[in-house]
Amino acid sequence: MRSFFLRCLLIFSLCYSTAFSQDGNKPAWWKEAIVYQVYPRSFKDSDGDGIGDLKGLISKLDYIKSLGVDVIWLNPIYQSPNDDNGYDVSDYRSIMKEFGTMADFDALLKGMHERGLKLVMDMVLNHSSDEHxxxxxxxxxxxxxxxxxxxxxxxxxxxxxxxxxxxxxxxxxxxxxxxxxxxxxHYFSRKQPDLNWENPALRTEVFDIMRFWADKGIDGFRLDAFQFAAKDTTFPPFPQGYEKELSKYYAMGPGLHDYLKEMNEAVFSKYPLMSVAEGAGNSFEDAHNLVDANRKELNMAYAFEGVDIAKSGGYSLLHFKEVFSKWDSAFAENGWLSIFLANHDQARMVSRFATDDPAYRDKASMMLATFVLSMRGTPYYYYGDELGMTNPYFTSIGQYKDMQVLNEYHHLTNANGDIGKFLKEMHFSSRDNGRTPFQWNDSLHAGFTTGMPWLEVNKNYKTINAAAEEKDPNSVLNYFRKMVRLRKSDKTLVYGKYTLLDKTNPHVYAYTREQDGRKLLVLLNFSSKKAAFISGVDLSKAKCLISNYATASKGRTLQPYEAAVWQIQ
Structure with missing residues (x-):
């Protein structure tokens, strides 16, 4: 949670209680799963109040199933005064009234399980609401x-x-x-007081809450901001400027490993749960200390360094390749990575990592989907990215709903700060960029609601929407489905060894995936111009498994934002 902290953190961590292994290539269902993140407030409104809800989500389960994904990660739906859109919980055992009732939740879970979908719920454990x-x-x-x-x-x-x-x-x-x-x-809002994990009574209460939901039959938890739960409660002075590297001083405090072991023993080991913890340290050593199988804490590491490369716009593909390659290398034998380029704390994927220029947006979105779904690790895909949804690019403070933006705006106003510079930054990187309502069709408010949406719908919904893309076999949506099917049909894309090629190419990301004598080549042009790729790979007898162009380039030049996966042996 929280984009500022996410800039500071190197990794997420994903852990599972029932399948611990130090063998990075040992098969497990959660390694082969594809996770689809739903921001419920923005997904589908069923009652016209402008806020997405559980009944709305239920009505769209067939759509989610059609994507081919396996797991839905649902952002918080607990009772909350909504200071931070549900990340300030006032009752962990109740459903937010805007989202519906517990009966609605039970119907949602039943509907998901009937379709073979699993549910991971967001559990906010570093802090509660001050109204709790x-x-x-x-x-x-x-x-x-x-x-x-x-x-x-x-x-x-x-x-x-x-x-x-x-x-x-x-x-x-x-x-x-x-x-x-x-x-x-309160590390976050003053309405989000931090919980004291040193208190065993608090831990007992939290574990009981987790068992309440596990007994309902959910399939996992995401532990929000848990890397900050353990603190040095003597509160020693920090050096000047420490806020610029908060993870070094705030994350992985004393006792965190003990808390995770206790949580594992009290909850994870008792149920077939997938557990996802946001934050896993500041180094590879930290990550492996958390995910080693014999420690019974966490199982999967989620490298966060890559997603922050394009935080403020503009980035080097060479740096991008370096980051993803080093994280893959660190977990090539032990542990497991997750791959993602977007979530509720980020601006839209295609706007940050490629282009939302209408001339190239479709190809660019397909290219990024190819990357996420062809890397070694468990893919996470954020709602709307399968359509190629883009930033709305708000221009005035009145358009924003994100408490982080509004509070910082007031802070800068009081401090006579540079408001113009701040709004320019938020125009590109605000969390609200990634929270606009899902674009279902070209009707009023994109079919999201019959009322007034809580956050403005992106003005491009007339052309970017699910209904239009369903009808177009060459759409971003249908390409995403094809890429999902390819990954699921070829385990080389899940477990195969990753090898970076053409390392110094500033425009093309090329790598191979190899397992049991089968070798695949992935070619991705991250630029809006034609780009030459590596020599030395013979494609004359290669088989193209997927491409975002009608005919994949077999020569030495890729088309703008071209993506292709080749079987080369």
Whole structure:
């Protein structure tokens, strides 16, 4: 969660309780699965209030099934005052009223399982809402049994050591509360007080909540911002400028491994669950310490370094290749990677990593799909990217709904900061770029709602929408489906050895995937111009398995944003 922290972090981590292995090539269902992330607020509205809901999602399960994906990762749907769109939970056992009821949830889960789809729920465990019963009790008195569920600094000790808050208007992570004359800690919004994981009573409560959902039959958890859950509660002073490398000081605190082992023993080992933890350290060593099979903590590492390359626009393909290649190398024998280029904390994939110019957008979207679905690791695909949805490019602060943008805008206003520069940055990189409603058809509001959508629909919905792409055999949507089928039919794309070719080519990303004598060549032109690729690979007898052009280039030049997968032996 949270784009600022995500810039600082090198990796996500994905862990599974039932299939631990140090053998990176040992088959497992979750290695072969394709995950589709749904931001429920923006997916499909069933009642006309402008907000996506569970009934809306249920109505579109056949569409999701048609994509060929296996797992739906659903962003938080728990009861919440929505300070941060559900990442501030006020009741972990209730459904947000805007999304529906528990009966709706039960119907959703049943409908998914009937279609062979698995459900991973987002579990927010670094912090709760300040409207949660625990916090209301915690702040009521220093002697309350819930007091130590959170981090408090009594005012008579003086001002607490400075900590940086990502979402607070003043960037101060300590908020004074007059009710008990003390400060509470919040790494994110002041309405998101951090939970105290040192307290065994808190851990017991959390594990019980997780079992509540596991007993309902869900298939996994994503542990939001969990890398920050463990803290040095002596709160030693940090050096000046530490906020520029927060992961070094905030992530992987003391006790984190113990908490994960305890969680594994109390929850993961008792159910056939897939568990996904956001954040796994600052180095390969950190990652392997978390994912080694015999530690019974996490199982799969998610390299985050690659997705941040294009955070502010413009990037070097050479750097891109270097990052993805080094992460593959680090996990070639042990552990497992996940591959993604977008999520709810990022702007749209094609706008950042290629182009949303109408002349090339379709080919560019297909090229990126080829990359994500041909790399070694478990692919994650964000809703709408299968259509080639783009950034809406908002121009005024009134168009944004993201609390992070709004609070930073107020911060800069109060500090006489450069508002123009900030809005220019958000125009490209704001999280709201990736949260606009799904574009179902060319009717009003793209068929997302009959009411007024909570966030503006991208104006290009008349041409970019699911209904139009369903009818076009050459659409981005249908290419995505073909690429999914190819990956599922050829395990070389899942487990095969990855080898980078033509390393210094600034425009073409070329690599092979090889297993049991079968060798595939992936060619990707990341530029809007024709680009030469490696010599020394004979394609005269090669078989083209998929291409985003009617005829794949067999010569030494790729068309703009061309993508192709060749069987070369």
């Amino acid at each position: 019963y625990w916090f209301q009790q915690s702040r009521s008195s220093r002697n309350n049994p819930y007091r130590n569920y959170y981090h408090w600094w009594n005012a008579e000790r003086g001002t607490p050591p400075y900590r940086y808050s990502i979402f607070d208007v003043n960037h101060d992570a300590w908020k004074y509360d007059s009710l008990s004359n003390a400060y509470y800690l």
